[in-house]
Amino acid sequence: MDNQNITADNSIGDIPPCPVAPDALQGIPRQQTNPERWQGEQWPAFVAALQQAGVELRLAQYNKGTYVTDAGGLAYGMPHGVVVARSAEQIATLMQLAQQHKVPVTTRGGGLTTEGESVAFGGVLLDMTGMSRVQHIDKAALTVRTQGGIFWHLLAEALRREGLDYLSAPLNLTSSVGGTLGVGGIDVNSSKLGCSADQALALQVVTPTGEIVECSDEQNAALFQRVILGYGQFGIITEATLRVRPYTPLRMHYYYYSSLRDAVEDLMRIDRTQTCDYTGILTMMDKAITLLVAFDSDEREAEFLNHQRKTLRGYGELPFAIRTAVHYALRPWRIKEAFYLFQRKRELFPDLQPAHHMQGGQMIDRTVVFSRAVWKHWGGRQMVIPDIASSVDKFIESVERGNAVCKKYFPHYTLYCVGIKLRPEHKPHYELSCIPPDAEGWAYGCEFEPMIGDNSYSRDQLQSFKNDIYDIGVDLGTSYYRFGGMMKGYIRRALGDEVVEKHLAMKRQADPAMILNRNVVF
Amino acid sequence: MSHSDCHGCSLCLLSCPMWQQRRDVQYSPQGIFKARQHNATHEEISPALFSCLLCGACDTLCPENIDITASITTLRKESFAAGTALELKDKVDALLALSSPEAKVEENTHILPGKALRDMPATLARTQSLLSNETSSALAADDGDDIALALEAGIEISEHRLHSFLEPLQGAKKLYVNNGLLLKSLRQWLPATEHFALGHSLSQLSALTKKLNADDLYLIEARAFHLDHKLKTTHYDQLRHQQGCQINLDLQRNAIPTAAGGLNAIQAMLDSKAQGAWILNGRNVQRIVVECAEDGIAMSQVSDLPVLHIADLMET
Numbered sequence: 124m125d126n127q128n129i130t131a132d133n134s135i136g137d138i139p140p141c142p143v144a145p146d147a148l149q150g151i152p153r154q155q156t157n158p159e160r161w162q163g164e165q166w167p168a169f170v171a172a173l174q175q176a177g178v179e180l181r182l183a184q185y186n187k188g189t190y191v192t193d194a195g196g197l198a199y200g201m202p203h204g205v206v207v208a209r210s211a212e213q214i215a216t217l218m219q220l221a222q223q224h225k226v227p228v229t230t231r232g233g234g235l236t237t238e239g240e241s242v243a244f245g246g247v248l249l250d251m252t253g254m255s256r257v258q259h260i261d262k263a264a265l266t267v268r269t270q271g272g273i274f275w276h277l278l279a280e281a282l283r284r285e286g287l288d289y290l291s292a293p294l295n296l297t298s299s300v301g302g303t304l305g306v307g308g309i310d311v312n313s314s315k316l317g318c319s320a321d322q323a324l325a326l327q328v329v330t331p332t333g334e335i336v337e338c339s340d341e342q343n344a345a346l347f348q349r350v351i352l353g354y355g356q357f358g359i360i361t362e363a364t365l366r367v368r369p370y371t372p373l374r375m376h377y378y379y380y381s382s383l384r385d386a387v388e389d390l391m392r393i394d395r396t397q398t399c400d401y402t403g404i405l406t407m408m409d410k411a412i413t414l415l416v417a418f419d420s421d422e423r424e425a426e427f428l429n430h431q432r433k434t435l436r437g438y439g440e441l442p443f444a445i446r447t448a449v450h451y452a453l454r455p456w457r458i459k460e461a462f463y464l465f466q467r468k469r470e471l472f473p474d475l476q477p478a479h480h481m482q483g484g485q486m487i488d489r490t491v492v493f494s495r496a497v498w499k500h501w502g503g504r505q506m507v508i509p510d511i512a513s514s515v516d517k518f519i520e521s522v523e524r525g526n527a528v529c530k531k532y533f534p535h536y537t538l539y540c541v542g543i544k545l546r547p548e549h550k551p552h553y554e555l556s557c558i559p560p561d562a563e564g565w566a567y568g569c570e571f572e573p574m575i576g577d578n579s580y581s582r583d584q585l586q587s588f589k590n591d592i593y594d595i596g597v598d599l600g601t602s603y604y605r606f607g608g609m610m611k612g613y614i615r616r617a618l619g620d621e622v623v624e625k626h627l628a629m630k631r632q633a634d635p636a637m638i639l640n641r642n643v644v645f
Numbered sequence: 646m647s648h649s650d651c652h653g654c655s656l657c658l659l660s661c662p663m664w665q666q667r668r669d670v671q672y673s674p675q676g677i678f679k680a681r682q683h684n685a686t687h688e689e690i691s692p693a694l695f696s697c698l699l700c701g702a703c704d705t706l707c708p709e710n711i712d713i714t715a716s717i718t719t720l721r722k723e724s725f726a727a728g729t730a731l732e733l734k735d736k737v738d739a740l741l742a743l744s745s746p747e748a749k750v751e752e753n754t755h756i757l758p759g760k761a762l763r764d765m766p767a768t769l770a771r772t773q774s775l776l777s778n779e780t781s782s783a784l785a786a787d788d789g790d791d792i793a794l795a796l797e798a799g800i801e802i803s804e805h806r807l808h809s810f811l812e813p814l815q816g817a818k819k820l821y822v823n824n825g826l827l828l829k830s831l832r833q834w835l836p837a838t839e840h841f842a843l844g845h846s847l848s849q850l851s852a853l854t855k856k857l858n859a860d861d862l863y864l865i866e867a868r869a870f871h872l873d874h875k876l877k878t879t880h881y882d883q884l885r886h887q888q889g890c891q892i893n894l895d896l897q898r899n900a901i902p903t904a905a906g907g908l909n910a911i912q913a914m915l916d917s918k919a920q921g922a923w924i925l926n927g928r929n930v931q932r933i934v935v936e937c938a939e940d941g942i943a944m945s946q947v948s949d950l951p952v953l954h955i956a957d958l959m960e961t
Contacts, residue, residue: 188683
């Protein structure tokens with residue numbers, strides 16, 4: 124790589140001492156990674172250089188205010204200026220000048236982070252949604268080339284017109300492809316197809332020093348490995364080539380449990396059989412646990428119903444309703460909880476099978492149905508969703524301990540569990556990511572989300588809840604899906620110094636001024 | 646709920662024609678609302694504010710249930726009051742002044758077809774005949790095109806003009822209205838009358854829809870559709886399944902509008918050709934059937950395919 128544009132600076136790698144008092148976090152090794160919080164030095168010179176280079180920089184308060192927080196709604200920060208991404212060349216110029224003037228650049232796609240990862244605390248906010256067009260669909264090769272800032276939903280929109288669909292993507296309409304490839308991307312078919320990041324065949328990346336590089340497992344493989352699941356540390360994804368597949372509607376089945384352990388065990392067991400195309404768990408507290416299974420074809424569905432269904436301990440809807448009614452009839456002092464479950468089911472379930480997205484009993488637009496349900500029933504001004512990503516062996520304990528934490532803090536909450544099939548050849552991609560280092564075959568993730576609703580919780584309380592969940596990860600040696608921003612301190616604690624130091628060294632080499640997404644991991 | 650309730654989820658971007666074209670959050674309801682929350686002046690938001698087609702797709706998506714189109718209209722009114730976009734206001738005002746109300750027609754059912762359909766006399770005659778199956782219907786003497794434009798622009802309509810428009814319609818039991826914005830307001834102005842979207846009403850006639858086939862792209866009139874989204878989605882989905890035709894619906898079941906007619910015809914802020922190209926992108930069809938005559942004109946400009954008004958299916 125050509126690093127000529129980088130200012131020679133002897134302070135690179137010269138990290139000042141951590142400003143936190145040594146006894147503040149007993150037993151936790153700490154090191155200040157970035158030299159210091161950026162105070163706007165060299166900003167006027169940078170602005171002048173950017174303008175001279177013809178890159179539009181928006182400086183008005185109302186331009187910057189649009190990006191003041193992320194989906195989490197807990198981290199607030201204001202950039203000095205905003206650049207709307209338009210081309211790889213424009214971004215390359217931006218990055219070259221940002222390196223030269225040591226101006227932080229924070230990239231943002233859909234802004235669906237929850238720990239402030241896509242919030243700029245000064246510097247430039249690079250809005251990648253400006254690059255969100257599908258470039259080429261190859262129906263024969265089953266691939267698509269798209270710009271990195273595109274929302275998965277818009278990609279699905281373009282693919283559907285060709286009778287195609289993406290492989291797997293987050294259950295959220297406005298996640299961007301580039302952002303997702305950088306962090307993983309989990310769908311209810313990840314237990315079969317892997318995470319979204321595993322679907323990337325090639326990328327065009329603008330490096331932190333402003334070079335435009337095409338990379339894949341065959342070409343510039345080291346960069347590809349770092350950028351995939353790299354949390355935006357090693358480059359900006361401007362284009363991506365993804366695998367796609369023929370579109371199929373979904374045949375859904377729900378099984379209901381009152382035991383979290385039974386449900387999780389069944390989930391992991393049927394994932395091993397690979398007889399389902401989609402699996403996941405969604406709960407109402409630990410009282411009504413729903414195991415979702417779905418299929419891409421009638422044959423797969425029939426095979427499952429004939430052979431695997433009888434091995435599941437979950438009930439059908441009616442038997443479970445009767446069982447639950449009896450349970451609460453014997454415990455009348457918990458009638459409020461029963462009422463909540465009933466109400467929640469009544470509101471939620473119609474939205475999981477809306478008539479206009481169903482045809483002949485099949486779901487024809489899973490991307491829309493799941494995502495809209497997520498927004499409607501789990502979304503809000505503050506989204507507090509700490510999670511744990513673990514190996515198979517540690518998953519049940521992770522879920523049960525996380526559930527206990529949820530119970531301690533909130534009357535109503537949801538757990539969402541899903542498996543991720545790992546690809547052994549992608550092991551280099553997984554290092555220092557949501558995929559835990561000890562995972563073999565599958566990794567599992569569980570999100571713990573309080574139903575905040577109209578209740579008002581202090582920021583302290585929400586943070587304390589998150590810390591309790593993240594502490595389980597440290598204790599068990601797992602990883603996290605949401606992996607950075609305000610919780611970045613946990614990365615070193617959970618994954619250890621060695622791997623963090625290794626990646627920090629690579630980061631310093633790739634990004635000498637440590638400007639790209641500097642508040643996310645290191 | 647108003648624009649100050651927007652918390653920036655970006656869902657409105659997904660079906661927003663101006664965002665689709667520009668890929669710039671400033672050109673979206675979210676961008677406009679967030680800008681206002683951060684103290685943008687009317688002048689600063691003016692380019693985006695007056696690019697909005699008021700198609701109403703965002704209204705169906707907003708998780709905060711903000712009446713986005715009403716908020717946009719309110720902001721437009723405020724803009725004019727603040728002395729912004731006066732050139733546009735003058736143009737619309739001039740059109741308002743040109744209108745001349747006519748005499749009352751004594752029929753129970755009135756049709757307000759709009760100028761573009763009036764310019765197609767044979768199609769208009771078929772439309773009138775098709776909607777007169779049960780009771781005779783009359784063409785309204787006054788379509789209220791200027792009023793629809795004023796509603797879109799956020800310009801105050803004088804009491805005199807409004808009175809002259811509504812007076813002949815007072816006795817009507819049913820109104821078939823081509824323009825979705827006008828339909829929305831007529832429901833408020835004449836609550837005792839039954840109001841129907843003209844295109845949607847024609848699409849319920851099996852004599853017409855049975856002539857649709859898998860080679861057709863059927864264009865729903867977006868504004869009227871989004872006004873009764875839930876109800877009409879079921880109808881059009883059935884139409885699609887029964888006839889196999891393609892429809893200008895996106896995955897959200899929102900209708901992708903053309904940028905034809907209305908304010909965009911006076912001051913082109915959106916590229917109607919690009920909009921038509923997006924509607925056609927990836928679709929393998931042989932014919933385009935439209936509910937709204939303006940949409941037909943717009944699609945003729947971007948495609949060599951035959952374009953038919955739905956009423957003209959009678960003649961095929």
